[in-house]
Amino acid sequence: MLTLENISFDVKGEGGEKEIIKNLSLTIDEGKFVVITGPNGGGKSTLAKLIAGIYKPTSGRILFNETDITEAGITERANMGISFAFQQPVRFKGVQVLDLIRLAAKKKLSAADACQYLSEVGLCAKDYINREVNGSLSGGELKRIEIATVLARNTQLSVFDEPEAGIDLWSFQNLIQVFERMRESTNGSILIISHQERILNIADEIVVIADGQITKKGSRDEIMPQIMGTASAVDACSVLNR
Amino acid sequence: MGQFDQKIDAIQMRILEEVAGLHEVPEGAYNIRANGKTAERSTTANIDIVSKEDGSGIDIKIRPFTKHESVHIPVVLSESGLTETVYNDFYIGEGSDVVIVAGCGIHNCGDQKSEHDGIHRFFVGKNAKVKYVEKHYGEGDGKGQRILNPVTEVTMEEGSYMEMEMVQIKGVDSTKRTTVADLDKNAKLIVRERLLTHGSQDAESSFVVNLNGEDASADVVSRSVAKEHSHQKFVSQINGNTRCAGHTECDAIIMDDAKIVAVPELTANDVDAALIHEAAIGKIAGEQIIKLMTLGLTEEEAEAQIVNGFLK
Ligand SMILES: Nc1ncnc2c1ncn2[C@@H]1O[C@H](COP(=O)(O)OP(=O)(O)OP(=O)(O)O)[C@@H](O)[C@H]1O
Ligand SMILES: [Mg+2]
Numbered sequence: 001m002l003t004l005e006n007i008s009f010d011v012k013g014e015g016g017e018k019e020i021i022k023n024l025s026l027t028i029d030e031g032k033f034v035v036i037t038g039p040n041g042g043g044k045s046t047l048a049k050l051i052a053g054i055y056k057p058t059s060g061r062i063l064f065n066e067t068d069i070t071e072a073g074i075t076e077r078a079n080m081g082i083s084f085a086f087q088q089p090v091r092f093k094g095v096q097v098l099d100l101i102r103l104a105a106k107k108k109l110s111a112a113d114a115c116q117y118l119s120e121v122g123l124c125a126k127d128y129i130n131r132e133v134n135g136s137l138s139g140g141e142l143k144r145i146e147i148a149t150v151l152a153r154n155t156q157l158s159v160f161d162e163p164e165a166g167i168d169l170w171s172f173q174n175l176i177q178v179f180e181r182m183r184e185s186t187n188g189s190i191l192i193i194s195h196q197e198r199i200l201n202i203a204d205e206i207v208v209i210a211d212g213q214i215t216k217k218g219s220r221d222e223i224m225p226q227i228m229g230t231a232s233a234v235d236a237c238s239v240l241n242r
Numbered sequence: 243m244g245q246f247d248q249k250i251d252a253i254q255m256r257i258l259e260e261v262a263g264l265h266e267v268p269e270g271a272y273n274i275r276a277n278g279k280t281a282e283r284s285t286t287a288n289i290d291i292v293s294k295e296d297g298s299g300i301d302i303k304i305r306p307f308t309k310h311e312s313v314h315i316p317v318v319l320s321e322s323g324l325t326e327t328v329y330n331d332f333y334i335g336e337g338s339d340v341v342i343v344a345g346c347g348i349h350n351c352g353d354q355k356s357e358h359d360g361i362h363r364f365f366v367g368k369n370a371k372v373k374y375v376e377k378h379y380g381e382g383d384g385k386g387q388r389i390l391n392p393v394t395e396v397t398m399e400e401g402s403y404m405e406m407e408m409v410q411i412k413g414v415d416s417t418k419r420t421t422v423a424d425l426d427k428n429a430k431l432i433v434r435e436r437l438l439t440h441g442s443q444d445a446e447s448s449f450v451v452n453l454n455g456e457d458a459s460a461d462v463v464s465r466s467v468a469k470e471h472s473h474q475k476f477v478s479q480i481n482g483n484t485r486c487a488g489h490t491e492c493d494a495i496i497m498d499d500a501k502i503v504a505v506p507e508l509t510a511n512d513v514d515a516a517l518i519h520e521a522a523i524g525k526i527a528g529e530q531i532i533k534l535m536t537l538g539l540t541e542e543e544a545e546a547q548i549v550n551g552f553l554k
Contacts, residue, residue, distance in 0.1 A: 074532060079538045090530050090532075092548065094465075
């Protein structure tokens, strides 16, 4: 369904060009639950932004349902069926939670329907629906609202960038259930970037990205033993040595 | 009704809807002014409205301890080339609790300028509570300019409370708003201003708040968006003359080739005067637009949503 072909991405830094994603190829099949993990700074969020169209690759091609979307903009990709929950959700002065969920759902949802999505991410809907998506929300609340916007979109491909970050332990189990339900109810695919063993544990496939490249890829049963209890999940030295 | 020689027509009715949220004749007291003359008026047992003897405006008298009543005093100008200055004086009795809705709409299809300069004076009695809403709106495809220059003077007695909501979203070519308030002991003033300018519009808003009585407080917040070639200026002056608290904030989004000036001026004449000013001018954050685009909105739609929310 989604294919990345030889994707490279450079940015201009102080010391000239820096290659953040290096000739990376990856395919995500229909109905699959794929988890990307790997060390901080490895290029995971960058890859997600390349998929959403926020960044354009320096070279390589991106195909979505066999269509070349390399040159397609963010809006176009969103409307084709790609959703993206940010690692760091954006705040909006004056825009209410209800407004945001309605925009995401692309229809005039009733307040009750919008509440459904908030309840799913463990927010007591009536307390939040009229709140502004501004600095008054806590980090975890904002993160849940971000996830709710992607749920409301209900698209073919949903990409979540570290959805568990900032979510408390008690709610964590609920979040896992949200993803499991999503996987059952949509025949779409879910791509989650995560450092959490419990999320890795529900993956069909696991991809490890370090230093802009895929270092491991395979089924959960294949990859889990390789990364748990070894230093390779988070390789502190390679991060420090950079 | 019927004693006045103007009648409300369809255009005027629509403008009334814009500025005063009126779909029909309002409840409570009202005075509707159309093209320079009073068109309709209604008073209640507690709220009296009388024309000034020299014809320059009206006096609105609210009896002490009047509770939960409202006064609407919208003004519409639908003739091109009309220029008027109107004085409205509000006497708000001790201990009352009322809502006052004012507003001015101009429909100018002609080529001459239309101008309405309203001077509103509020005398807010001891412990009285007032919510004041003022909306400005202009429309019409003529070349004639639409000009509004409202002056608001507020005198607040001990323990009184006033909340002012001032909105100007569309269609006024030039506006110069002046608001001056004097606050006695324990009085509290809250101002929320919303402003959107576009085209080559010019808007200036200046506030002077004198905190004269102990523990008086004021909170003046302006949120504005300037688009295209429009100009905005926000001047906010708070004088703390005793133990008091004042806060003023200007939060503006600048777009296209607009220009925004924010001028804070805080004067503390007493060691216990606590005064704060915050001002922020900036364009829409790129990441906000990107987020909305990932929800399927175009860049223009995203901008419109952000501006809408910001001014809500
Ligand atoms: N716009 C940019 N300009 C310069 N460097 C960038 C830019 N965006 C990302 N980087 C760098 O690229 C690398 C990859 O960043 P990315 O955010 O993709 O990592 P990540 O794998 O998501 O890390 P984490 O697990 O910490 O979220 C980092 O070294 C980062 O500093
Ligand atoms: Mg990241």
